[in-house]
Amino acid sequence: MTPWTDRLAELIAIPSTADRPGELARALELVIGEAGTGFVVRRFETNGKPSALLHPAGAGDELRVIFNAHLDVVPAPDEQFVPRRDGDRLYGRGAHDMKAAALVMTTVFRAVAGQLPYGMGLQLVTDEEVGGMDGTGHQLAEGVRGGFVVIGEQSGLKVVNESKGICHARLEATGLAAHAAYPWLGENAVLALMAGVERLLDRYPVPGSEAWATTVNVARIVTPNRAYNQVPAVAEAWLDIRYPPTDPDFEGRTREEVAAHLSKVSGLGATVDALGPPHFADPAGAGVVGLRAAARSVGYPGELLRKHGAADGRYYHALGIDAVIFGPGGDGQHGPAEYVDLTTLMPYHDALVNFLRAYRP
Incomplete structure (x- = not known):
């Protein structure tokens, strides 16, 4: 059992697909609630897609690191929104892509963001599966900026610095x-x-x-x-x-x-x-180097990985901002047997904490 199992099951049960704006909002509010109090919550909405940016007071214009997580999922039969655990696997639509990572990132943000010597933000969006223009794209159009961005898409704790x-x-x-x-x-x-x-x-x-x-x-x-x-x-x-x-x-x-x-x-x-456009982050950049070291600190090799799927990192790349994908393990995203590997969630949590505490922009 991980600290996130029950809450993740609750989040998976929300059918947060693009055609259900009420469920998108419900998923967003659940995760914002997980962040706790004491943070500024900036809310955005365009074309019926709500999103939010959380950060400590006074850090809004100097976000050196942003955690980015999407809470929308692709459509699925009703039974795939009923979470099911089998050993170390938790099955359900969005378990791997990427509700588990969203909850872990939020937990890390709540615990660490206020202690860092630099500004950090948590970006929560609800439209990545339909292109990201109304979430990450809209926030960037509204002036949101970061120095280095970690997107919690699935990667098995490898660092994805390039995608198609x-x-x-x-x-x-x-x-x-x-x-x-x-x-x-x-x-x-x-x-x-x-x-x-x-x-x-x-x-x-x-x-x-x-x-x-x-x-x-x-x-x-x-x-x-x-x-x-x-x-x-x-x-x-x-x-x-x-x-x-x-x-x-x-x-x-x-x-x-x-x-x-x-x-x-x-x-x-x-x-x-x-x-x-494709996305690319400099493998010699401080963010990529630091995140790879953090993965190694929890027993993973810290490998670089290229992904065939696109993600919201391309919006940052277009502005010259390095963004990478770094998420937990699992398999079957967008399919009937999607699951997250629960044994990877605590190492993922610890790697993110280690990265934030060691990182110096």
Whole structure:
């Protein structure tokens, strides 16, 4: 049993998904309550997504370290919001991504923030799973700044100093409607779309194993057609593209330039709905070096790690601020068997405390 097990179970039971603003607020208030009293609580909200920044009085403009935690989760069946413990594993939606880390970070903040010779903040957001623009992105647009940022996403106590960029795009194909019995009289937009997707996947093939390369996930194919006996005239595909900073097809390009590139490769119309840059933190920087040493102090090797998934660190990276991912162990995030490894929570707590006490900006 860890000090966080019961509270974590309560937090997991809150279905804090993007389409439930009341539950987002409830999760946020629970964690703010865990921080206790005596701190300034700055509240933000945009597009129905609440967030908060906590810090000791007088430290608001000089936050040398920020702990960043998101409290939203991806949708799941109701049973995944019923936490279940099996030995050292606690299962449930958000257990690993990243409600356990949020509670541990909050506990550390409550105990240590007021004792540090520098300003520290706790940033709690509720929209990371849908892009982060209304949480971390909004707070930075409002002037929030930090010297070094630790994001509690899952990492098994490794220090993630590099992650891929993200592109959400749509491909659209148009054809000509006709009776399905006479397909030669029409042009099937779904077939045209599939051919365009294949051309894109030829350019960016799905790796057979883990690779630091650009990947394309076809997330959805839709058509407004509602009849079996009609050739569809319009079809659309949703794409989730992850790219390393070494890919010139995406890195440093605007949405319009990326859309033009996708259109050229696929032969279809393309629209880019979101484009987030890769993230990188200097491995020789004081924050990264200090956090690796703190991991070693609790028996972990303090390895560096590259992540394929994007996180809110990209918003800080765009402003020239080093941000890393550093979180506890577990597995199965976004899946039906998501769990946090409870044995990693106390070492994670102690590593964060050791880092804060030793760090000198």
